[in-house]
Amino acid sequence: MTLHTSKSRGFSLIEVMIAVLVLAIGILAVSKLQTSLLRSGSDANKRSIAANIAQKKIDDLRRFVEISTLDDWNDLAVNSVTSLKYPLSLAFNNIADNEGGRIQPGPINSGNDVFNLSWTTDNYYYNGVNQIATTNAVAPDVAFKLAHVVVSWDGVGDDTNNVVSFDTFIHAYDLSHTSLGGSPSSVGTPGPVAKYNPLGAPDVINIDVDSGKLRQTSKPLPDVVSDENTLVQFEVVTYHQDGSDFIADRKEEFITASCNCELTSNDLGYTPGHVLWDGVNRDDELGYEINKATATETNNDSDAENICTVCCRDHHDATASPIKYVAGTTTGDHPHYKADGSIATVGEEYVESCRLKRIDGVFRAFQDWNLKDITVMDRASLADGNQLQTDYVDYQKNFILNNVASVGGTPTKPALRSPVSMTLGAQQQLEARGIYIDNVYDVGGNPNPASYLTYVQSASKTDRLEVIPFAEVNLTLLAAWASDTPTNVTVTNEDADTVVDPVNDYYGTFSRGWASALNQATPGADITTTMRDDNHGLTQVVATSPSPNNLDDTLTVNVGASAGAITVSGTYEITYPLGNTGSPTISPAGDCNLQGNPSTYTCSFNSPWTGTIQIAVNIKTGQKTKRCSGSSDAFGASGLTTNTTHNFASFACDQPPL
Structure with missing residues (x-):
């Protein structure tokens, strides 16, 4: 018998070493790939930031307010906080290599990265023959400039890859077509015309602000996107008529939003957008980034997330900014209140309402609304051609001028607005209207500067109402309503909801200010409308601050x-x-x-009744000696609306027959 045996073999040392080598090479390759990916992602992020800086500078160069100026750009004042040039003297002829605009050349910090901004320019002229542009100075004025904007940063490897550059044309244009004045560098044409379709009374009221110019505010549209978020949107339009067309001279678009925010530690956020006065006109000024208290949006509806991101991040005040979001804030941040009315601390949620305005096509956080006046009236009486509308417009014009600069006539609310007469069983819509007025600032952040007040105080300035940033708004569906005698007159005050058909049925989704006459009485009831004067008033946020400032107005309803x-x-x-x-x-x-x-008599009339009642007797037949006539004293009334008893005195039939 033959015995077979076998011997097991393992891996040799050489095989093990080869396997380890292959594994090491693989790990090294993966590590190299990961490093490349991280570097690529970081580079893409830096390129995005650099491109944004370059685009901001391009926009900055285009925002000149004059064609030419005697001021040297290098001598213009600089904001000590933002390092931005003050804008009042920025001119087209200031634009040169590393000159022009508000943003200065040099290093710009973004997070932990430093970017370097620079630019060069070439002047172009039209030769007047075939209007061919040339860099040769063949004309007295520059027609346009070619700007080459460069943003670079330190990187790894070839530094030529760490550069973003844009080229853009910056045209001179005829400022005689604007209110900015200046000397045009070349013959220009008017800018594009924006046609406008004015909205009608009684829901929208025109305020005349200059010769031939009117201002109106569209009906506010509440959009209750969730229990947590309400968005209220409207436009303020200043316009004039040109033949059969209406042309918008200025259109201002606003969104006011309520948001849930979570307070975080200090980070970068924007100071308030606000109204800037340049000496002859007003414009919107963007806020700037500073390190201050911030918050993040949390638990908001998807339709409100983008708005709430801006709201929660930016709506914080800081000592470094002279302009505040919330009126009355002096130092530090204003308080942020939780739903229970207590003040939020870092890491806690709170309820915020923000005003955002569309500037340069983007909604930016803007200084808070400031309601100055509210007036309640009968809606039907505000229709075109009614005296109440005329009296109300005159009142508001005087109120605005008086509030801003203590000029104009004495603002007295229209006498025709109260009392309102209703008949028993009747129903009608009441209307609440408010006036919001913004502060105006100079370049130093000083509110309502002397030059602005002097301009508004001058009766010779026909556009003085136009330069005042005010909005006259229909607040009927946003104000709170109450009756002091609901047994006689009730008034609706339903919860806000999204308006479904604002054109044909503005008051149909939910009802406020709808009065019903239940019992005959004079006076029947006092109807009061109330509104918070800040952003929360528009967004319907239940009072979170301990002492909200409310405005109210009351009218009397008589029921016949x-x-x-x-x-x-x-x-x-x-x-x-x-x-x-x-x-x-x-x-x-x-x-x-x-x-x-x-015996008795009874007469039935339609209310209100005006007329005369008389009882008479006339006997002209039978014995002549007994023929006679007689009549009672007449009972007359004018505008009678209530049941009335009148007992006639006895009279005799002792006069000759008629």
Whole structure:
């Protein structure tokens, strides 16, 4: 028998070393790939930031306010906080190599990275023959400039790859077509015309702000996207008529949003956008980034997330910024209140309402709304052609001028607005209207500077109302309503909801200010409308601050009898001293009747009634010696709305027959 044996073999040392070498090479390759990916991602992020800086500079160069100026760009004042040039003297002829605009050349910090900004420019002229542009100075004025904007940063490897550059043309244009003045560098044409379709009264009211110019505010549109978020949007449009067309001169678009925010530690955020006065006109000024308290949006509806990201991040005040979001804030941040009314601390959620305005096509956080006045009236009486509308517009014009600069006539609310007369069982819509007025700042952040007030105070400035940033708004669906005697007159105050059909049924989704006359009474009830004066007033946020500032206004409603329901009744008596009797009559015969003698009479009229009632007798047949006539004293009334009793005094039939 043969015995077979086998011997097991393992891996040799050489095989193990080869395997380890292959594994090491693989790990090294993966590590190299990961490093490349990280570097690539970082490079892409830096390129994005650099491109944004370059684009900002291009926009900055285009925002000149004059064609030419005697001021040297290098001598212009600089904001000590932002390092930006003040804008009042920026001119087209300032634009040169590393000169022009507000943003200065040099290093710009973004997070932990440093970018270097620079630019060069070439001047172009038109030769006047075939209008061919050339860099040769063949004309006295520059037609346009070619700007080459470069942003670079330190990187790894070839530094030529760490550069982003853009080229752009910057045209001179004829400022005589604007209110900015200046000397045009070449013959220009007017800018594009924006046609406008004005909205009508009584829901939208025109305020005349200059010769031929009107301002109106569209109906606010509440959009309740969730229990947590309400967005309220409207436009303020200043316009004029040109033939059969209406042209928008200025269109301002706003969104006011309520958001849930979580307070975080200090980070970068924007100071308030605000209204800037340049000496002859106003413009919107963007806020700038500073390190301050911030927050993040949390638990907001998807339709509100983008708006709330801006709101939560930026709506914080800081000592470093002279302009504040919330009026009355002096140092540090304003308080942020939780839903229970207590002040939030870092890491806690709170409720915020922000005002955002579209500037350069983007909604930016803007200084808070400031409601100055609210007026309640009968909606139907504000229709075009009614005296109440005329009186209300005059009141608002005087109020605005008086509030801003203590000029204009004495602002007195229209006498025709109260009392409102209703008949029993009638229903009608009341309307609340408010006026918001913004502060105006100079380049140093000083509110309502002397040059602005002087301009507004001058009656010779026909556009002084136009330069005031005000919005006259229909607040009916945003204000709170109450009746002091709901047994006589009720008024609706339903929860806000998204308006479904703002054109045809603005008041149909939810009801506020709808009055119902239940009992006849004079006065019937006082109806009061109330509104917070800040952003929360528009977004319907329940009072979170301990002492919200509210404005209110009241009118009286008188309730008369319903149409066809009032009666005038009483007694009468006729004597016949001549010994005869006859059949009395009453006028107006179609509305009145008699019941016997001595007896009663009853008349039925439509309310309100104006007229005369009289009872008479006339006997002109039978014995001549007994023929006679007589009549009662007349009972007359004007505008009678209530049931009335009148007893006629006795009268005799002792006059010659008629």
